[in-house]
Amino acid sequence: MAITGGPNLNSVAASVQQTLASNYIDFTSASTAGWAQQYLPDLMEKEAEVFGQRTISGFLAQVGAEEAMTADQVVWSEQSRLHLSYECTVDADGDVNGTLTITKDIDGNALTTNHGIRVNDMVLIAQAGVVVKALVVETPSSAVVSVEPYATAALSTLSDGTATVLVIGSEYGKGQSYSDLTGTHNSERRTALTPQFKSFTNKPIIMKDYYEISGSDASQVGWVEISGEEGQNGYLWYLKAEGDTRARFTDYLEMAMLESELTAANSAIGFADKQIRGTADSGAGGNGTEGLFAAIESRGNITSGVTGVNAATDLAEFDAILAEFDKQGAIEENMLFVNRATSLAMDDMLASMNSYGAGGTSYGVFNNSEDMALNLGFSGFRRGSYDFYKSDFRYLNDKATRGGINDRAGSAAIRGVIIPAGVSSVYDQNLGKNLKRPFLHVRYRASQTDDRRMKSWVTGSVGATTSALDAMQIHMLTERCLITQGANNFMLMK
Numbered sequence: 001m002a003i004t005g006g007p008n009l010n011s012v013a014a015s016v017q018q019t020l021a022s023n024y025i026d027f028t029s030a031s032t033a034g035w036a037q038q039y040l041p042d043l044m045e046k047e048a049e050v051f052g053q054r055t056i057s058g059f060l061a062q063v064g065a066e067e068a069m070t071a072d073q074v075v076w077s078e079q080s081r082l083h084l085s086y087e088c089t090v091d092a093d094g095d096v097n098g099t100l101t102i103t104k105d106i107d108g109n110a111l112t113t114n115h116g117i118r119v120n121d122m123v124l125i126a127q128a129g130v131v132v133k134a135l136v137v138e139t140p141s142s143a144v145v146s147v148e149p150y151a152t153a154a155l156s157t158l159s160d161g162t163a164t165v166l167v168i169g170s171e172y173g174k175g176q177s178y179s180d181l182t183g184t185h186n187s188e189r190r191t192a193l194t195p196q197f198k199s200f201t202n203k204p205i206i207m208k209d210y211y212e213i214s215g216s217d218a219s220q221v222g223w224v225e226i227s228g229e230e231g232q233n234g235y236l237w238y239l240k241a242e243g244d245t246r247a248r249f250t251d252y253l254e255m256a257m258l259e260s261e262l263t264a265a266n267s268a269i270g271f272a273d274k275q276i277r278g279t280a281d282s283g284a285g286g287n288g289t290e291g292l293f294a295a296i297e298s299r300g301n302i303t304s305g306v307t308g309v310n311a312a313t314d315l316a317e318f319d320a321i322l323a324e325f326d327k328q329g330a331i332e333e334n335m336l337f338v339n340r341a342t343s344l345a346m347d348d349m350l351a352s353m354n355s356y357g358a359g360g361t362s363y364g365v366f367n368n369s370e371d372m373a374l375n376l377g378f379s380g381f382r383r384g385s386y387d388f389y390k391s392d393f394r395y396l397n398d399k400a401t402r403g404g405i406n407d408r409a410g411s412a413a414i415r416g417v418i419i420p421a422g423v424s425s426v427y428d429q430n431l432g433k434n435l436k437r438p439f440l441h442v443r444y445r446a447s448q449t450d451d452r453r454m455k456s457w458v459t460g461s462v463g464a465t466t467s468a469l470d471a472m473q474i475h476m477l478t479e480r481c482l483i484t485q486g487a488n489n490f491m492l493m494k
Helices: 059-063 185-189 237-259 292-299 315-327 340-351 402-412
Strands: 064-069 074-078 085-091 099-105 121-127 130-138 144-149 161-170 198-202 205-214 301-303 333-338 380-383 386-392 416-420 423-428 433-438 440-445 455-460 471-484 491-493
Touching: 059 237, 059 333, 059 440, 074 471, 085 121, 099 161, 198 471, 205 237, 237 292, 237 471, 292 301, 292 416, 292 471, 292 491, 301 315, 315 380, 315 491, 333 340, 340 386
Parallel strands: 064 440, 301 491, 333 386
Antiparallel strands: 074 198, 085 099, 085 161, 099 144, 121 130, 121 161, 130 144, 205 471, 333 416, 380 386, 416 491, 423 433, 440 471, 455 471
16 A cells, blocks of 8 residues: 655755745635734734724613503603793784784794683783783783783883783772673683693604624634623624624614604605505604604704804803793703713813912812812803703714714704703603603513513524524514603703
């Protein structure tokens, strides 16, 4: 039996001390692709985390809560204002002594005849630095209210145009009853005032994603030691990809709750393109959900700051914010979530309120001296009767999220949001009683059969075999919406 060596058998020692292809691995050949030189490098196995914490989730966990639901929509009611105040148009000489035509409520909602002003009401009428006190003498079945001033014979101090009217009480003569009012005024006064019912609704959206890897790749060991936000580690690269997919989906849960909008009536989204099914009607308008920013833009307050770039950059602008809060719920404690530029601008604003001592800067959590670390940032402050707690909002800073969008958004960029702390008392339609809940909370679909808060399941033949597919598929799903209660107490900074 003959033994024949292969043509490339490396069985002969080199005659000289040289690095020859015959006795060393050729790191540049196709069989060892991926190595760029013939010498083994000092291999750093650990993957470098050059972006720090890449996820942006956690905002809603700080300011809200999560609660299960079993319906296709959430309906809740909120209190209306207690006092009667309206915008009106003055006719100084109309109907002898003057008339007011009610146009809007104090929040800007259009009104016609459904105002609450009645005969014998005392009202204040304000216009261009002038305030007139008057008695209501007639309120016919229209938006026109006839008044007679207390101080003058007519509304001579007011000019025709827009004004604000406020009901401050009523006045009757001795022994006078409703039946003593003349003509139609009797029925106009005896109409009882019923609180306005304000109901809001939102619907959950279904979000999905998945990751897939073949069975061969799932059993292949790499040379890079991976790590990630989801706790994955080791030398199996599919762990890295699966963990990143899950982390990205977790961020989607938060970004969708912040940015989503309800579909407009004239939108092309709907059954027409077959992308989203299951809506109540055959056209658009039944998709989407109302996120935080959309809720504030629709029912809350917006500030663009003094310069139109950074909100709350000086005390005058911040005082304007406080004045607006005074008109709303006047909630004492509020949280500020802002981007870096606005955070620094607010630090500068607060620093400018302090004097500078000869021995060093005087502001901060201590009296700074030359030998101390200088604290140039502020985490909270009190102005008037309001407490504010400031925090950086990573979502607004990260270039891969809203930070990158803001670079090109100009005046539409979102610089921060002011959120009231604490809870609100609301009437729950499902339970039939008042409950105290955070102003922000996430509702997700769940029952005894299926919890859709954050579902995850594996299919395929890798691991626990569920099908003949030679791969592993990891599925993720959620069905949720954000409830923004009392949006009038929120402020969006643009």
